[in-house]
Amino acid sequence: MIPKACKRLAEVDFPIAEVSRHAAREKSIRHGHPSTLHLWWARRPLASSRAVLLALLWPDPCDPLCPVEFKAEARKRLGTVGCNPGTTDTDLRVALLRFIADFANWDNAAKPIYLEVSRALVKAAHGDEAPLVVDPFAGGGSIPLEALRVGCDAFASDLNPVACLILKVMLEDIPRHGPKLAAELRRVGGEIKKAAEVELADLYPQDPDGATPIAYLWARTVRCESPNCGAEIPLVRSFWLSKKASRRRALRPVVVRPPKGSPEPPRVDFEIFEPKSEKEVSPGTVSRAKAACPCCQAVLPPERVRAQLAAHRGGADVFFDAKSRRTGGARLLAVVTLEPGVTGRQYRLPTARDYAAVHAAQQRVANLLADWEESGRQGLCPIPDEPLPPIGTLGFRVQRYGMLEWGDLFTARQKGVLVQLAARVRERYAARQGAVGELLAIVLDRCADYWSSLCSWHLTGEKVNHTYGRQALPMIWDEVPSAGV
Ligand SMILES: [Zn+2]
Structure with a gap:
């Protein structure tokens, strides 16, 4: 066990530049990343959570109170992951920080050799009883997830029920049931989809031509x-439908004026066309909540x-x-x-x-x-x-x-x-x-x-695009109820 007065690694040094780089890169990783499980605000990067936890859990080898067993185990293990432990305590500190920086990389997060070394050193520092990491406001669960990864026990809670659901699934259900759970979700999800296609058929009819x-x-x-005037103004930010290079499509508004003396207001019809340039597409009718009438320009x-x-x-x-x-x-x-x-x-x-x-x-x-x-x-x-x-x-x-x-x-x-x-x-x-x-x-x-x-x-x-493209709920001028059940 580490004596209370012994400094932890985080108190003397931390590979902040490298961990920040890995944390920033992690934001763009989607496939297999727990952040894709459910939207959550202020989600902490796993890279920094993992790195900070290890730096807090491990003692500083340069501290005279650092347990010799920890230093021995660290010297034995670090070489296996390319972190040369050298001969002095300072060398060992550098090697531990090197490991923390390398392990912050998402690509290494699930590699058995990194998991083994991190868990062995946590055990060497804390004995057989795994340390308990408590996060009472765990949100998206980065800290407890990383605590489990490096061999700690974790306690996580949150006031928000959505956060609690995320925590339950990520920290309990998935580790407990493993890939079987994914297979079961696909099976049950498939059943629900099949039933929904029948139950909701009248809301989403096929086109007569089979489309x-x-x-x-x-x-x-x-x-x-x-x-x-009194025309109906469709509030549209842009009349483009697709800007894909191979399929440029846009709507062309066509003003239809009623015969003289008719009580009907003018109206706007639409045609779909293939614009050759940006200039051919009419500007939208709404900008900063101001609406321009396509019929009278008011x-x-x-x-x-x-x-x-x-x-x-x-x-x-x-x-x-x-x-x-x-x-x-x-x-x-x-x-x-x-x-x-x-x-x-x-x-x-x-x-x-x-x-x-x-x-x-x-x-x-x-x-x-x-x-x-x-x-x-x-x-x-x-x-x-x-x-x-x-x-x-x-x-x-x-x-x-x-x-x-x-x-x-x-x-x-x-x-x-x-x-x-x-x-x-x-x-x-x-x-x-x-x-x-x-x-x-x-x-x-x-x-x-x-x-x-x-x-x-x-x-x-x-x-x-999903609703929370930004962390806000502003008005959107071209709504798209999707049919993709
Ligand atoms: Zn008008």
């Missing part, structure tokens, strides 16, 4: 308030844009008349499809069928809410009705557009899908499929991140 819609590109709309100030959208809780939903015809609200601009036998994404204009599916989704959600009311509001509301945090908190700014509850962040169709999938995940919990149930909940969270009305379309990647 499969994979994303719907929407715009919120406001009414032009200039006298003698500008609607931000406070009016906000007021109009706030009247409809953010305006992400479509309004229908009694005959299920669209009368306003969100407007479908284009549908991205995959066609059998054709590589790449295709873009088409929306049809009445597309709106019919949205109408069906609205009815499904209305029925869910009606059932809940009828039950005397038993249990939680099926659509999350808790208020969003106060405006400005954690970068939440969408409240200014009338999105006040969590449910307001989703369109009716997204609500319908997420509620359905949540019910299936809950069934698995009830069937005591503990670890798999927890992983399914994490998958559902990821679905919610990709299927909100605040997702946008990635123009070169031709894919949906």
Whole structure:
């Protein structure tokens, strides 16, 4: 055991430059990295957590109180990983710091030789009883995960239930069940997907020609308030659909004016075309919450844009008349499809069928809410009705557009899908499929991140951007409810 008065390595030196380099590189590593398990803010790099833990757990060999057994074990082990322990205590200190720097590299984090050396030296310093690392606010779990890696026991907790779920899955379920758990998740996930494809078929119909819609590109709309106009303005930041070099597509707005004397306002139709240059694509209609009318060029100030959208809780939903015809609200601009036998994404204009599916989704959600009311509001509301945090908190700014509850962040169709999938995940919990149930909940969270009305379309990647692209929740002007169930 290390005497209390003996200095730890971190008190005398630390390879900060190299560990920082590994920590920075780790941010761009996705495959196999625990950060991909679930979104978490302020996630600490594993590299620095691992390095700091070892530097705190190991004694400084130059301290006269440093246990001789630790120094002997360190001299024996460090040579096996290319860290020459030399002959003096200072040499040994340098070698220990070298090891800490090398082990901070993500590429070495799971190599058996590094794990062995780190665990053997922790044991040499602390005896047979593994040291306990306690992290009461563990968040994404970097510190307890690294504590387990180097042979400590770990205790982790957090006030936030999302953090607790991440910690439970990462520190308990995955180490306990190993690759079997991944296989089981694929199996159960496959079953849920199959069932969902049947249960949600009416919300995501195939095209008559056999193509499969994979994303719907929407715009919120406001009414032009200039006298003698009254046109519907689709709020679009850019009319580009795809900037991929091999498939450049954009929308061309076409103003259609009613015959003289007609009470109808002018309207904007769209065509899809292949632009040869940036100049051919019209500028968007919205910038910094100001909306420009494509029909009369009048500008609607931000406070009016906000007021109009706030009247409809953010305006992400479509309004229908009694005959299920669209009368306003969100407007479908284009549908991205995959066609059998054709590589790449295709873009088409929306049809009445597309709106019919949205109408069906609205009815499904209305029925869910009606059932809940009828039950005397038993249990939680099926659509999350808790208020969003106060405006400005954690970068939440969408409240200014009338999105006040969590449910307001989703369109009716997204609500319908997420509620359905949540019910299936809950069934698995009830069937005591503990670890798999927890992983399914994490998958559902990821679905919610990709299927909100605040997702946008990635123009070169031709894919949906997730909601939390930034650590904030600002208004997004081209929402993309995804169809990829
Ligand atoms: Zn106008």
